[in-house]
Amino acid sequence: MWKNKKSVFIILILFLLIVIMVFSPTIIAQFNKYLLDRNKEVVTETKIVTTEEFLTITYEQMKLAQQLESSKKYSMVAEEVRDGYDKTSKTYYFLDTHPEIEKVKIELSITKYHNNGETIKFINDKGHIIEVYSKDEWKIYKESQ
Structure with a gap:
């Protein structure tokens, strides 16, 4: 009877080890994300960019x-x-399909993660176009245009 319990216990331990090994990358990634979220900063930046410059940012x-x-x-x-x-x-597709727009003034929501002196910075939304520059003048941009 004792050997039977010992065998079940060993099988259970092996099963748990396999489960831990399979899911450990996900567990580690979730833990790292938790640590990063403690040092997360979201800011808004306004930029004036051409279509080509926005393509570079996107790339x-x-x-x-x-x-x-x-x-x-x-x-x-x-x-x-x-x-x-x-x-x-x-947003790049919109700019690319409107060649009459030379540049835009756009608000971008930027996320920054700070970790051990390292910063990961990226745009987290499509941006909000405020103004467009076309035919030598700035115009307020309305979504319905």
Whole structure:
């Protein structure tokens, strides 16, 4: 009877170890995200950019997302960066399909994570276009245009 209990106990321990090994990357990523959220800062920045400059910003965000996705430490942050990239891509598409717009004044919501002297900074929304510059003049932008 004792051998039977001992065998069940060993099987249970092995099962728990396997479960821990399978889920440990997720557990570690969640814990790292929790630690990062304690040092999270969200600010709004206003920029004046051309379509090409906004493309560069969007491209840099995509590269950051790819870099973070391959990291165990920052994999959860990568999802936020990728989401921000998807949103900025929509704004870039709008600018690219309106060649009459030379540049825009845009408010961008920026997330910053501070960790051990390192800062991860990225755009977390599509941005809010305030004004457009076209035909040598600034005009207030209205979404319905």
